[in-house]
Amino acid sequence: MSVRRLADQQPESFGFTPENEAWAATEIAKYPAGRQASAVLALLWRAQAQSGYWLSKPAIEKVAQMLDMPKIRVLEVATFYSMFNLAPVGRYYVQLCGTTPCMLRGAEDIKAVLRKRIGESGHVTADGLFSWNEVECLGACCNAPMVQINDDYYEDLTPQSFSHLLDDLAAGRPVRTGSQIGRKSSEPVGGLTSLTTLYGVDGLSGKASVASQPPANDQPPHLAHLDEGAAHAHAAAEEAHIGEALAKLPADATAEQKANAVGARPLALEAPRGAADDLQRVKGVGPVNEKHLHDLGVFHFDQIAGWTTAEIRWVGTYLAFPGRIDREQWVAQAANLARGGTSSKVVGGHGDHDVKAGR
Ligand code: FES
CATH class of the missing domain: 3.40.30.10 (Glutaredoxin)
Incomplete structure (x- = not known):
């Protein structure tokens, strides 16, 4: 472990805010008499949080005084753990x-x-x-x-x-x-490699929703390049599932309420990072849907490529075409385009335009 020293420039003093002082008293009281030193990590952590994410010498000394510990003992703790910063850091x-x-x-x-x-x-x-x-x-x-x-x-x-x-x-x-590539927890990048008998259990209902077997390339359907028949089967299952969930909502539910009932809104960008991608290169996205996507803060292929099942459900429901994103495989197309490829390998037959309701 490298040597960690206190910063050259130090503030004159340190004191907890009244709120943090009260919190510290509660923390210290959790330990039996004579064992108050057990609160040292908690107090140092709170002192660091109060001071812009770094610990000054006066803060270390204050904690030592509050816990009736020799200063050197608290200094040892503060210099041992890399979670404590001993000099100012950036925001x-x-x-x-x-x-x-x-x-x-x-x-x-x-x-x-x-x-x-x-x-x-x-x-x-x-x-x-x-x-x-x-x-x-x-x-x-x-x-x-x-x-x-x-x-x-x-x-x-x-x-x-x-x-x-x-x-x-x-x-x-x-x-x-x-x-940053949209995978859930630590699931394999290329899709499930084990517990595949659980594949197809729907995240919302717990019912088998897609298929009892993973697609040939072992990726979840929204990430995989499926043949048209498999994509349509997957989309139909999604549509049925979403329809079931929406049927429980009041008739006057807004588009957003409906979308929130079945999925999770994807993260939005306030503006494109530089030039926006030409989203109309995703087959199924025309000028109208491109505008809708921009309104939702979606400007780049990698954003669409990172959508999870819940996010696909949200967008599809919000835009009043549940199942269509899966049917047209926007996510797999976008992933291909984000890598510099073309979308044409993924979906055939629809042409480079929106296919429903003139969108
Ligand atoms: S090696 Fe980087 S998080 Fe474990």
Whole structure:
């Protein structure tokens, strides 16, 4: 472990806010008499949170005084754990995992982006927005490479997606936490490889909804390139399931209420990252639907490519064509287009235009 020292510049004093003082008293009271030192991590953590995510010498001394501990003991704790910062950090503090799984999956490329965009480890950008540090395994190895920014994890990063993420944070735009390629938890990138007998259990109803077997290439239907028949079967199952859920709603439910009842709204961008992608290259998306997608904050192929089943249900229901996104395989098309390919391998027969209701 590297030597960790206190910052050269220190504030004169530290005091908890009245609210944090009261919280600390409750925390300390959780431990038996004579064991108040057990609250040291909690108090240091709260002191750090109150001080812009770093711990000053006066803050460490204050905690020692409150817990009746020698200052050196609290200093030992603060300098041991990398969760405590001993110098000021940026508003967005990036912790890059550099341990073996992340390193093998491209952490060095992410580090190169950090060096280029922010500077060396520990440096805070002139606008105070960013700083970074390399840390050991953060426990999300399955989705390597990853970083933690403040309290959130960002996984399955590429240099491009990570650069976009920094752009979005700098511009105050909303960002997607977790996997940046839309996979759920730590499921395999290419779809299920085990427990496939559970495949097809619908996330909302628990009923078999799609098929008892995964598609040939072992990907979930919304990610896989299905033949037209399989895509239609999947879409029909989705339509039936959504129809069942919508039937329980009042007749005057709004489009948004309906969509919320069956799915989850995808993350929206306030504006495109640079030039918007030509979404009409996704077969089934014409000028009207492109406009609808823009209104929903969707401007890029990679956004559509990252939609989960719940998000497909939300968009399809909101736009009043449940099942259609699955039938036309927008997600698989968009993934192909995001990789620089064409959409034509995925869906045949509809032509490059909206196919329903003149959309
Ligand atoms: S190795 Fe990076 S999260 Fe575990």
